[in-house]
Amino acid sequence: MFKMQGKKAKHIHISEGMSLYTRDRSPFYWGYINVDGEIFKKSLKTDDKDEAIKLLTLWKNQILGEGKKVLAQNVQKISSSSKKTLISSTKPIPKEK
Numbered sequence: 163m164f165k166m167q168g169k170k171a172k173h174i175h176i177s178e179g180m181s182l183y184t185r186d187r188s189p190f191y192w193g194y195i196n197v198d199g200e201i202f203k204k205s206l207k208t209d210d211k212d213e214a215i216k217l218l219t220l221w222k223n224q225i226l227g228e229g230k231k232v233l234a235q236n237v238q239k240i241s242s243s244s245k246k247t248l249i250s251s252t253k254p255i256p257k258e259k
Contacts, residue, residue, distance in 0.1 A: 191211065
């Protein structure tokens with residue numbers, strides 16, 4: 163039976179939510195990242211496994227960094243809109259007679 167020599171593994175688990183995989187028609191490794199259920203995939207444009215792992219780690223750090231910025235922006239938006247809602251819906255406390 164014919165067996166292909168030197169064929170890369172289809173899927174390589176790196177860590178929780180991070181893996182490398184190959185596609186049949188591409189010589190490159192592809193990265194897969196799962197952050198809180200959001201899936202990210204892209205070609206890492208390298209056929210070297212060690213380089214692909216480094217690129218995948220850098221990419222994950224970039225995604226996590228952007229996520230923190232977006233989260234901070236959302237918190238600021240929520241905070242300012244909550245203040246407006248709180249101020250507009252607050253009624254003065256009636257004085258006791």
